[in-house]
Structures are given as C-alpha cells and as structure tokens.
Amino acid sequence: MSDRLWWKHGVVYQIYPRSFMDSNGDGVGDLAGIRGRLDHLAWLGIDAIWLSPIFPSPMKDFGYDVADYCDVDPVFGDLAQFDALVADAHARGIRVMLDWVPNHTSDLHPWFRESRASRKSAKRDWYVWRDPLIDGSPPNNWAAMFGGAAWELDTETRQYYLRSFLKEQPDLNWRNPEVERAMHGVMRFWLDRGVDGFRIDVIHRIAKDPELRDNPASESPGPGWGGQLHIYDENHADIHGFLKRIRGVLDEYDERAAVGEIGLRPDQVATYYGKGDELHLAFNFALLQNGWDAHAFGRELALFDRAVPPEGWPDLVLSNHDVPRHATRYDDPALGDARARALALLLLTARGTPFLYYGEELGMRNGEIPPERRQDPLAWTLHPKVSRDPERTPMHWSAERGAGFSSGEPWLPLAADWTTRNVEAQRADRGSILWLYRDLLALRRRTPALERGTWRELPTPDGMLAWERRLADSRAWVALNFAGEERSPQLASAAIRDGLRTTAGAELPADASLLVLGPCEAAVLIVDA
Numbered sequence: 390m391s392d393r394l395w396w397k398h399g400v401v402y403q404i405y406p407r408s409f410m411d412s413n414g415d416g417v418g419d420l421a422g423i424r425g426r427l428d429h430l431a432w433l434g435i436d437a438i439w440l441s442p443i444f445p446s447p448m449k450d451f452g453y454d455v456a457d458y459c460d461v462d463p464v465f466g467d468l469a470q471f472d473a474l475v476a477d478a479h480a481r482g483i484r485v486m487l488d489w490v491p492n493h494t495s496d497l498h499p500w501f502r503e504s505r506a507s508r509k510s511a512k513r514d515w516y517v518w519r520d521p522l523i524d525g526s527p528p529n530n531w532a533a534m535f536g537g538a539a540w541e542l543d544t545e546t547r548q549y550y551l552r553s554f555l556k557e558q559p560d561l562n563w564r565n566p567e568v569e570r571a572m573h574g575v576m577r578f579w580l581d582r583g584v585d586g587f588r589i590d591v592i593h594r595i596a597k598d599p600e601l602r603d604n605p606a607s608e609s610p611g612p613g614w615g616g617q618l619h620i621y622d623e624n625h626a627d628i629h630g631f632l633k634r635i636r637g638v639l640d641e642y643d644e645r646a647a648v649g650e651i652g653l654r655p656d657q658v659a660t661y662y663g664k665g666d667e668l669h670l671a672f673n674f675a676l677l678q679n680g681w682d683a684h685a686f687g688r689e690l691a692l693f694d695r696a697v698p699p700e701g702w703p704d705l706v707l708s709n710h711d712v713p714r715h716a717t718r719y720d721d722p723a724l725g726d727a728r729a730r731a732l733a734l735l736l737l738t739a740r741g742t743p744f745l746y747y748g749e750e751l752g753m754r755n756g757e758i759p760p761e762r763r764q765d766p767l768a769w770t771l772h773p774k775v776s777r778d779p780e781r782t783p784m785h786w787s788a789e790r791g792a793g794f795s796s797g798e799p800w801l802p803l804a805a806d807w808t809t810r811n812v813e814a815q816r817a818d819r820g821s822i823l824w825l826y827r828d829l830l831a832l833r834r835r836t837p838a839l840e841r842g843t844w845r846e847l848p849t850p851d852g853m854l855a856w857e858r859r860l861a862d863s864r865a866w867v868a869l870n871f872a873g874e875e876r877s878p879q880l881a882s883a884a885i886r887d888g889l890r891t892t893a894g895a896e897l898p899a900d901a902s903l904l905v906l907g908p909c910e911a912a913v914l915i916v917d918a
C-alpha cells in the first residue's frame with residue numbers, strides 16, 4: 390500500500406521521556422533509554438513515537454519551559470544521541486515526532502533574558518510587554534491557566550509580561566515577524582535532522598486580541614481561569630494565518646506532519662485543519678471527559694467524525710501526560726481490567742489516528758504520589774488534586790528492581806502493581822492486555838476498512854455501542870458492551886471472515902448476529918461485504 394501515510398493510517402505512541410527508560414541510573418529517563426527499548430515498540434507494531442519535550446529546560450514545567458529550542462537537555466542526552474535514536478527508529482520503520490512549544494519559552498531562554506534586560510532591548514517586542522495600569526495593576530483581567538494573573542511584573546523595567554501558564558513561561562509575541570521567522574528556523578533545524586513531524590503545544594494560544602480586551606465573566610465568575618470566558622486570550626482568528634505558514638514549512642519536506650493541541654470545543658478544534666492547509670491532525674480531547682457511558686462515547690465519536698472537514702482526518706486520544714490515565718478514570722474493582730481492554734479496542738478500531746500513551750498497552754493505572762515526592766508545579770500553584778504526577782510514573786518493564794526502568798531511585802515512585810503489571814510478565818502471557826494491543830494493531834494494519842474506512846454507528850440495545858467501518862469490499866463491525874451484564878448487540882447476519890477473540894478472550898461465533906458480549910466486553914469482526 391504505497392499511499393499509506395504514517396500519520397493518517399498509522400498509530401502514534403506518546404513517550405514521556407523522563408519516565409520511559411533510564412539508561413544511566415540517575416532516575417530520569419533519557420534518549421539512550423528510549424533507543425534501547427525501540428524493539429518493544431517495533432514488536433508492538435506502532436508507526437511513530439512522539440516525544441514530550443527533550444530540549445534544554447529548567448524543568449519548571451518539565452520541558453514545556455524551553456530554554457533552547459535547538460538542543461537536547463543533558464538529562465536526556467545530546468544531539469548525537471538524538472540522531473542515533475532517529476536513525477534506529479527509522480531503521481525499524483518508526484517515525485519520530487517532537488513536541489514543539491511555540492506559545493512560550495522558559496524565562497531563562499536567551500531571547501527572554503535579552504527581552505527583559507531593558508525596555509530598549511532589540512528583543513523587547515519578542516514577548517508581550519505592557520505598562521501597569523495607573524493603580525499599578527496588570528493591563529487586563531486575563532488569568533493564567535496554571536493559577537494567578539496572566540501578567541507578571543518585572544520590577545526592574547516596571548512593565549508586565551504576559552504568561553499564560555507559569556510565571557517562568559513568558560508568552561512569545563508571534564505578531565513580531567522576527568519571532569515567526571526564528572520559530573520557522575527551529576522547525577527546519579529539526580526537520581533537517583530527519584524529524585518526521587511535531588506535536589504542537591497549545592497552538593490555539595499563539596495569538597491573542599491585539600487590543601488586550603478584558604475577558605467577560607463566565608457563569609461561575611471568579612479570579613481564576615474558570616471565572617472567565619476565554620474570548621480574547623485564545624483562539625484568535627489570526628492563528629490560522631500563522632498555521633498556514635507553519636504548514637508551508639512542513640510542506641517543504643516529504644511526508645512530515647503536525648498534530649496540534651487545542652483545548653477548545655470539538656467544533657472549534659476542527660477549524661484548525663483549515664482546508665487541508667493547516668494542521669494534519671488536531672487532537673480530539675472529547676473522549677478524555679466522558680463518563681463510562683455508551684451513549685456519550687458514541688456521541689463524541691460521531692461529533693468529531695462530522696466536524697473534521699473532508700480534507701482532514703480525525704484522531705483518537707484516551708490518555709496523555711496531562712490527564713489521569715484512562716484505566717484509572719474508568720477503574721472499577723470488578724470490571725476495571727475489562728473496561729481497559731474494551732477501550733483498547735475502541736481506540737484502535739474507530740475512525741482516526743490513534744494516540745497511545747506509554748504504558749496504556751499494559752493497562753497501567755495512575756501512581757500514588759506521597760506529598761514529599763510531588764514534582765508537578767500544579768500541585769503548588771493550583772491544588773495537589775490536579776497534580777499530573779500520577780499519570781507520569783515510570784514505565785514498568787519487568788519485576789526487577791526499579792521495574793527495569795532505572796537502576797537508581799526513579800524521579801517519581803512506581804505505580805503500585807509494577808511487579809505484576811509489566812512488559813516482561815505480559816509478553817509471557819498470551820491473554821494479556823499487551824497482546825490484545827499487539828493483535829489489534831496487527832488486525833488494523835491488515836484491514837483497509839479499519840485503517841481508512843468510513844465510520845457509521847449501528848443501532849444497538851441500551852448500554853451498547855456498535856459501528857461499521859467500510860472501505861470498498863473491506864468491512865468491519867465493532868461492538869462494545871458498556872453494561873455490567875451480558876448483552877447481545879443484535880448485529881445483522883453476516884459471515885465473519887477475520888477478527889480477534891473478544892476482549893474477554895472468547896472465540897467469535899460463525900455469524901455476527903450470534904455475538905453476545907459479557908460485562909464490558911468488546912469485539913471486532915471482519916465481515917463479508
């Protein structure tokens with residue numbers, strides 16, 4: 390299949406580099422570690438890896454505060470190790486995406502240091518500086534997403550700078566053409582090194598209202614982020630122009646792609662595809678907010694499927710480094726594992742590019758973080774409850790000390806069940822969730838309807854969800870039982886040609902109409918067209 394596009398028909402695996410594999414015993418994952426584990430990823434059958442930021446950083450926001458866009462932080466390795474990782478990944482048919490953070494830098498980035506040095510600095514306008522109001526207060530009412538006002542006073546030069554996140558993350562001023570040029574240069578630096586694309590951080594925030602108007606109050610008014618409607622500080626129409634030019638840079642190269650992080654409603658997210666001339670993919674985060682409810686999953690899948698323009702292509706996300714792992718969100722003393730297995734099937738058989746988060750192939754749960762081991766700044770700026778540490782605990786490779794992740798003390802504690810829920814144990818168990826992911830990935834790859842077919846919901850009894858994927862004479866039916874007891878999805882009659890055992894390990898019947906699913910069980914059937 391020569392028209393197979395890795396970012397469209399393939400599957401992307403997100404690596405949080407601090408937590409994937411530590412090669413030097415300092416307790417923090419690194420590039421050499423990732424390189425040493427590529428065989429696991431090749432065996433699993435994914436098409437691409439996305440690395441959360443690896444650039445030099447003071448790590449106030451663990452790499453999302455970049456101090457140099459064109460180098461590697463020593464904790465992760467160096468450029469030579471990066472090149473070796475890309476070469477080894479490519480040799481295995483695995484593409485490499487980097488996490489590009491265009492909205493803000495670290496306050497220690499040389500650009501910001503220069504900008505901050507004086508009001509007359511040549512780079513003053515590379516960031517967003519404004520005078521205080523007469524009473525000394527910030528220029529407007531905007532709130533930072535990570536707590537406090539979005540403005541930080543620089544006491545030396547007596548102006549405020551804009552920071553949409555932490556005070557150590559000043560926002561760049563993309564309206565200055567020098568900034569845009571410099572950032573295009575950053576993209577080319579990595580594209581020239583062979584990087585296949587980027588995950589773009591909070592792209593819906595790179596341009597704001599030039600007049601800096603106050604945001605109106607939300608339905609629950611208050612000083613924080615949630616207290617206002619974000620009319621003027623995000624989703625500005627000018628972002629689409631910036632994106633078209635970003636796309637232009639990518640299109641100078643072969644088969645490179647960008648996926649954008651846009652924290653907006655699905656209909657707004659869909660506008661970031663442009664007419665196939667902006668993002669290749671825009672994350673659909675709707676599934677991160679659903680309850681365990683067949684109807685809600687069906688509704689969100691249908692909504693994004695329809696919202697994405699014809700030139701675009703949807704995607705599917707259940708977990709990432711910012712939200713509790715889905716095996717934890719839907720955990721249940723009796724049915725937690727069954728649900729995690731059913732969701733693996735959903736993710737890999739609905740329409741769109743699936744994004745897997747490291748460890749989800751093991752059914753990994755969130756870890757427990759004792760207060761003295763907290764790392765995420767949100768635990769302090771917002772509330773310990775919103776800390777993202779629990780979903781960032783180290784990968785479980787084996788039952789050896791340190792879960793085979795590190796010979797030292799891991800930067801975050803291991804999740805509770807690492808001695809049994811690990812790669813080594815699950816590879817030895819043909820019925821494990823790890824094998825289910827691998828089997829689903831293989832089925833997806835050999836079934837054109839699953840990789841690229843249309844999506845249409847099929848009627849089912851309550852508490853169930855079913856759909857058809859179809860491409861020419863390739864046809865797949867998928868059924869999920871969200872209920873706590875046995876049910877039949879009442880599919881039509883059709884001979885089953887291919888498929889996997891159900892997520893509970895049961896054989897498929899000879900005819901689709903005979904399929905019965907146990908509690909939280911799911912199945913994919915390749916049927917006669």
Ligand code: GLC
Pocket residue numbers: 450453454490554590591650710711
């Ligand atoms: C994105 C990242 C998140 C980070 C934030 C600020 O939402 O996913 O981890 O903290 O941007 O850069």
